[in-house]
Amino acid sequence: MKLETEVDQHVSTSHDVVLRARNVTVEYGGEMPTRAVRNVSIDLRRGEILGIAGESGCGKSTLAFALTRLLRPPATMVGGTVEFLPSSGGAPIDLMALGPRELRAFRWSKISMVFQAAMNSLNPVTSLRRQFSDMFLAHDPSMTSDECEQRSCELLEMVGIKSERLNGFAFELSGGMRQRVGIAMALALRPEVVIMDEPTTALDVVVQRDILEEIFGIREQLGFSIIFITHDLPMLVEVSDRLAIMYAGEIVETAPSTLIGDDPAHPYTMGLQNSCPDLRGERAPLVGIPGSPPDLRFRIKGCSFAPRCAFAFAPCHEVHPLLTTPMGSVRGVVDAGNPSLVKIRPSSVDRLAVDEWRVACHLHDALPSEAEMSHDSEEVAVTGVERS
Amino acid sequence: MSVLEVRNLSIEFAQHRGKKFRAVDNVSFSLEAGRTLALVGESGSGKSTIARTLSRLMSPTSGELFLHGEKVGRRGSATRTYRRSVQMVFQDPFASLNPAFSVDHHLRRPLAIHGQKKAGMTDAIHNLLRSVNLTPAEVIANKFPHELSGGQRQRVAIARALAPQPEVILADEPVSMLDVSVRLEILNLLESIKRDRNLAILYITHDLATARHFSDEILVMFRGEIVERGRTDDVILAPAHPYTKLLANSVPSRSTKGKVVAATTAREMGNEVIADDAERSESFATTGCPFRYRCPSAMDICRDLPEEVSVGDSHRVRCWLHIPAHREK
Numbered sequence: 001m002k003l004e005t006e007v008d009q010h011v012s013t014s015h016d017v018v019l020r021a022r023n024v025t026v027e028y029g030g031e032m033p034t035r036a037v038r039n040v041s042i043d044l045r046r047g048e049i050l051g052i053a054g055e056s057g058c059g060k061s062t063l064a065f066a067l068t069r070l071l072r073p074p075a076t077m078v079g080g081t082v083e084f085l086p087s088s089g090g091a092p093i094d095l096m097a098l099g100p101r102e103l104r105a106f107r108w109s110k111i112s113m114v115f116q117a118a119m120n121s122l123n124p125v126t127s128l129r130r131q132f133s134d135m136f137l138a139h140d141p142s143m144t145s146d147e148c149e150q151r152s153c154e155l156l157e158m159v160g161i162k163s164e165r166l167n168g169f170a171f172e173l174s175g176g177m178r179q180r181v182g183i184a185m186a187l188a189l190r191p192e193v194v195i196m197d198e199p200t201t202a203l204d205v206v207v208q209r210d211i212l213e214e215i216f217g218i219r220e221q222l223g224f225s226i227i228f229i230t231h232d233l234p235m236l237v238e239v240s241d242r243l244a245i246m247y248a249g250e251i252v253e254t255a256p257s258t259l260i261g262d263d264p265a266h267p268y269t270m271g272l273q274n275s276c277p278d279l280r281g282e283r284a285p286l287v288g289i290p291g292s293p294p295d296l297r298f299r300i301k302g303c304s305f306a307p308r309c310a311f312a313f314a315p316c317h318e319v320h321p322l323l324t325t326p327m328g329s330v331r332g333v334v335d336a337g338n339p340s341l342v343k344i345r346p347s348s349v350d351r352l353a354v355d356e357w358r359v360a361c362h363l364h365d366a367l368p369s370e371a372e373m374s375h376d377s378e379e380v381a382v383t384g385v386e387r388s
Numbered sequence: 389m390s391v392l393e394v395r396n397l398s399i400e401f402a403q404h405r406g407k408k409f410r411a412v413d414n415v416s417f418s419l420e421a422g423r424t425l426a427l428v429g430e431s432g433s434g435k436s437t438i439a440r441t442l443s444r445l446m447s448p449t450s451g452e453l454f455l456h457g458e459k460v461g462r463r464g465s466a467t468r469t470y471r472r473s474v475q476m477v478f479q480d481p482f483a484s485l486n487p488a489f490s491v492d493h494h495l496r497r498p499l500a501i502h503g504q505k506k507a508g509m510t511d512a513i514h515n516l517l518r519s520v521n522l523t524p525a526e527v528i529a530n531k532f533p534h535e536l537s538g539g540q541r542q543r544v545a546i547a548r549a550l551a552p553q554p555e556v557i558l559a560d561e562p563v564s565m566l567d568v569s570v571r572l573e574i575l576n577l578l579e580s581i582k583r584d585r586n587l588a589i590l591y592i593t594h595d596l597a598t599a600r601h602f603s604d605e606i607l608v609m610f611r612g613e614i615v616e617r618g619r620t621d622d623v624i625l626a627p628a629h630p631y632t633k634l635l636a637n638s639v640p641s642r643s644t645k646g647k648v649v650a651a652t653t654a655r656e657m658g659n660e661v662i663a664d665d666a667e668r669s670e671s672f673a674t675t676g677c678p679f680r681y682r683c684p685s686a687m688d689i690c691r692d693l694p695e696e697v698s699v700g701d702s703h704r705v706r707c708w709l710h711i712p713a714h715r716e717k
Contacts, residue, residue: 055567055568055569056567175431204430204431204594205430205594205595205596205635205638205639206430206634206635206638207430208638209637209638231567231568232568232640233568234597234640234641235640237640238640238641239640271569272568272569274572275568275569275571275572276568276597277572277597277598277600277601278597278641279596279597279600279624279636279639279641280600280624280625280641283600283601283621286572286575286576286601287572287573287576288568288569288570288571288572288573288576289569289570290573292537292539292570
């Protein structure tokens, strides 16, 4: 465990960071505590869209809740710090140190959130007008009802909903419109950071595309930073600047999203990408990721992905890999003719040359040996794992 | 040869004040043995209503079903024969299995109802579980749904559908509730079962990408109408109907990477939010092309519903743009 904290020194600090999390660990208490987020360090830069991808249960939503201090028992943040660096300069705000009143003032005005079930995050029994004014008055009791109304109308228009809807109720709106209202509310107090937890998962593709464009259009105007959480990797690759891939409560790879989309370094990222077939891609045998994620109630020895990984070799089962710069310019490829076979090929990208590519995988501990990357055979079969 | 044929199927729901809501309008298609037909469209387009009608959980307002060329009757015995041949896999494996009963029970019932003798029952159950790669079958059979993962539960649901040895499987969003990493395994399983047993599969989904990779033919629905149909690659790679184009452009794709505001955005494609009530109810009007309110190339003639026209080998579209006499207007 001690080793894991070394991650710290590798995280770049040269950029203009707005939210800085260090070694965040979250536990769901109980007889056998579940460590849903383990030693996650992450930097969100000003104006950036940071995507966090992973399958259900990997801790991505828990991390989002931890970053906003919204965790509710039995979840508790047992370690780590979250700091917010205001754009006005001034001292970083340590979220963990905020008292109840400060926290109440801080939340939503500095960091707001668009929730996964935005359809259900609106109050069904009060009008939208009431919900908007509740929010404004909680943060600024001096606002008059006219001001509230004016701001609310502006916000609704901004997300493409007619302002007459202000007197309406949530049930009168379609799913996409409710999600728009959720976004309008998240932006109401002009926060510097908006965390979006699967904002479009329950929507149709056409509505999803519409809302994504709405979000990024508004972001161009207002210039806030976004943490975008979803399991839809192709979408994330398209919309985000930087990607962090989470597995079993840890970040296993982070990189600029344009590069990670072409050439993922971590076998889990590869698997996740293969799980989302490309609409216009070639029709080839597709494989998911066999097996299921580990039980986080138990202590994990070695790499948490090793039991499902086709590339796993000796150290993977023993030594926990650190999130560091990948050394080997290799990439794995699933053999189209024989989906049970996984190969290693030279990568087209020199990952060493890319600033801040980080991966937690023993495959990238060192440059591959001559034998692995011999000139005559550019492909080396690593292992043939039986897949069902 | 077609196993199940649907002719002129229409389904209406009663609304208040005696108004009718037409969920499915005059839809015809057929399912062939060993082939997968994908039915795609947005929520509310009538996909699931079709599946519910085909599984005879609902009766159609009009239209006929033909099983192996014979008209399916409404009598109880006809329904039983029909249900043996046509089975369904539902969307939510958390809801479609009874939490109070073991996996064994879930498979024993359909086997017993469709004539499995008690003697070989346990073996039959284990064989079913093995056929969906749930091993060790003896252990899984004694488990309860809550002890299984989502993917395993959906495998049980597939095993249950296979129990009466059906010829047609209606899979209504079989993977949308599952984790991304297990979706492909379930789809690959359906694919291999289809090949082994020469099944006809109706794959209902809103996910265009998996429809592309796991189907032979595709039907695109919009508000109860089939607007485009054809071989999967023809429809996805060269969509003819404006709605299909909009759908295909909306899907995040590696080929559109980094172009959030792509040249043909949803908005430019005319997909404005229909916020006005009057507009909304009018847009559900029963006459004319249902897509005309959102269509960037809507014309006057679109007030009438166009005929389905051929735009290529077995690729058909229902749009005035493809009817030569009206293309210029």
